[in-house]
Amino acid sequence: MSRRFAAVDLGASSGRVMVADLSDGLRLTEAHRFPNGPVRVAGRLHWDILGLYREILAGLGAAGPVSSVGVDAWAVDYGLLDESGSLLGNPVHYRDDRTRGVPEQVAATVGAATLYEVSGLQVLPFNTIYQLLADRLDQAATMLLIPDLIGYWLTGELGAEVTNASTTGLLDVRTRSWAVPLIERLGLPPELFPPLRQPGEALGGLRRDVAAEIGWSAPVRAVASHDTASAVAAVPASGPAFAYISCGTWSLAGVELPGPVLTPESRAANFTNEAGVDGTVRYLRNVMGLWLLQECLRAWPGSDLGDLLAAAAGERPFAAVVDPDEPVFLPPGDMPARIAAECRRTGQRPPASPAAYVRCVLESLALGHRLAVRQAMELSGREVEVVHLVGGGSRNELLCQFTADACGLPVVAGPAEATTFGNVLVQARAAGLVSGVAEMRALVASSQPLRRYEPAGSGDAWAEAASRLF
Numbered sequence: 178m179s180r181r182f183a184a185v186d187l188g189a190s191s192g193r194v195m196v197a198d199l200s201d202g203l204r205l206t207e208a209h210r211f212p213n214g215p216v217r218v219a220g221r222l223h224w225d226i227l228g229l230y231r232e233i234l235a236g237l238g239a240a241g242p243v244s245s246v247g248v249d250a251w252a253v254d255y256g257l258l259d260e261s262g263s264l265l266g267n268p269v270h271y272r273d274d275r276t277r278g279v280p281e282q283v284a285a286t287v288g289a290a291t292l293y294e295v296s297g298l299q300v301l302p303f304n305t306i307y308q309l310l311a312d313r314l315d316q317a318a319t320m321l322l323i324p325d326l327i328g329y330w331l332t333g334e335l336g337a338e339v340t341n342a343s344t345t346g347l348l349d350v351r352t353r354s355w356a357v358p359l360i361e362r363l364g365l366p367p368e369l370f371p372p373l374r375q376p377g378e379a380l381g382g383l384r385r386d387v388a389a390e391i392g393w394s395a396p397v398r399a400v401a402s403h404d405t406a407s408a409v410a411a412v413p414a415s416g417p418a419f420a421y422i423s424c425g426t427w428s429l430a431g432v433e434l435p436g437p438v439l440t441p442e443s444r445a446a447n448f449t450n451e452a453g454v455d456g457t458v459r460y461l462r463n464v465m466g467l468w469l470l471q472e473c474l475r476a477w478p479g480s481d482l483g484d485l486l487a488a489a490a491g492e493r494p495f496a497a498v499v500d501p502d503e504p505v506f507l508p509p510g511d512m513p514a515r516i517a518a519e520c521r522r523t524g525q526r527p528p529a530s531p532a533a534y535v536r537c538v539l540e541s542l543a544l545g546h547r548l549a550v551r552q553a554m555e556l557s558g559r560e561v562e563v564v565h566l567v568g569g570g571s572r573n574e575l576l577c578q579f580t581a582d583a584c585g586l587p588v589v590a591g592p593a594e595a596t597t598f599g600n601v602l603v604q605a606r607a608a609g610l611v612s613g614v615a616e617m618r619a620l621v622a623s624s625q626p627l628r629r630y631e632p633a634g635s636g637d638a639w640a641e642a643a644s645r646l647f
């Protein structure tokens with residue numbers, strides 16, 4: 178058996194097909210990377226799912242033969258299949274506004290406390306539960322979350338991987354099975370939800386036509402198919418006293434726990450209890466993340482991220498900060514204009530240059546990180562000695578230092594491709610090459626360059642800035 182494994186990892190800003198080789202330590206190579214983002218069609222935001230699938234096939238072709246393939250992607254979004262297994266329409270992007278008013282309706286009928294008690298999920302307007310209620314389901318036979326849809330196209334097998342199913346709002350957080358009474362109460366058809374599968378479980382071989390197209394065949398395995406669950410599984414922590422920030426388009430900030438926290442305080446702070454590998458709970462909150470920066474860059478054609486970050490380092494500290502989680506920042510659009518409006522609304526002078534905007538975004542994000550990490554510790558009682566910051570954001574030195582300063586804790590940054598590592602290492606474990614999550618994490622820690630940022634200063638300036646916002 179070869180010791181090569183392929184990961185298909187679809188992030189909201191880019192997708193990639195990566196190959197990990199475990200014959201001598203852990204080496205990762207990129208077979209193919211491609212952009213991803215929302216496409217507005219007739220007023221509705223979609224994903225270009227067939228375009229993504231074409232790139233996945235190109236990537237697998239470039240990767241060459243492997244022992245197995247795993248697929249992970251962003252959470253909550255889905256495709257609907259009809260009775261014959263055909264896709265009904267293009268999956269809608271979670272930044273679309275079709276669920277406006279739905280969370281409030283569901284809270285009014287089912288009760289917000291009951292919902293949290295059942296699913297343990299934070300309320301985000303795009304949770305699958307709300308999207309399904311805003312969707313047309315009359316022709317729908319099966320709902321497949323994005324990695325499960327790709328897995329279906331690759332193998333012909335239907336299923337719902339459990340870490341991602343935990344982001345739907347329709348999974349029972351205690352039993353980790355579909356919450357059928359809730360599903361029925363909402364008037365959703367229980368048959369829509371396929372059987373659950375666990376990370377490491379085999380899906381089946383590649384379909385014959387897929388194998389013919391890419392030039393080789395291999396089994397496909399379920400991994401922790403929620404990208405954040407894969408990232409957390411690969412956090413290079415050596416013990417339990419850590420917080421993590423999976424920082425890409427979103428910052429997912431929290432702690433890993435053996436069981437859920439379902440207290441009223443936890444619900445009030447909108448903390449989520451999403452499923453991790455091996456029965457763990459990813460107790461975290463979504464912070465708006467580098468989306469803020471991505472959308473600023475889109476508004477400044479020709480700008481260079483490296484140059485802007487260097488210039489932002491020289492800008493005046495705390496000239497203006499915003500709450501990164503203001504709902505106004507969620508949809509695509511002119512981000513600098515929205516930040517300026519938010520500054521004015523809160524009595525601050527808007528930034529005067531792109532570098533000043535970048536400074537504002539990074540300080541605001543670090544303040545969001547600070548609040549989420551502190552609340553995760555307080556609400557769960559988990560002691561934290563270090564914050565592991567993984568994902569593309571770990572390449573942003575200014576953000577890592579600000580996060581250390583704001584949290585008053587050391588930040589260990591990297592790997593940028595934590596999600597991919599989690600994906601391939603769950604496959605390697607299923608193949609018997611790795612014993613468990615502790616060994617997975619140790620392998621990442623020993624094979625990847627990590628950078629440690631110590632908190633500088635007393636933290637008073639960060640506390641003052643935080644008090645302006647929260």
Ligand code: ADP
Nearest residue numbers: 188189190191424425426467568569570572573
């Ligand atoms: P996602 O998986 O959500 O698509 P990633 O984890 O790939 O996101 O992170 C993408 C983000 O990482 C980019 O938007 C960018 O802000 C940041 N990033 C990537 N490379 C660099 C770099 N060299 N320097 C600074 N930031 C970077």
Ligand code: LRH
Nearest residue numbers: 251252253404405427429
């Ligand atoms: C990050 C992520 C996050 C979800 C969001 C929709 O890519 O999966 O965990 O909340 O996308």
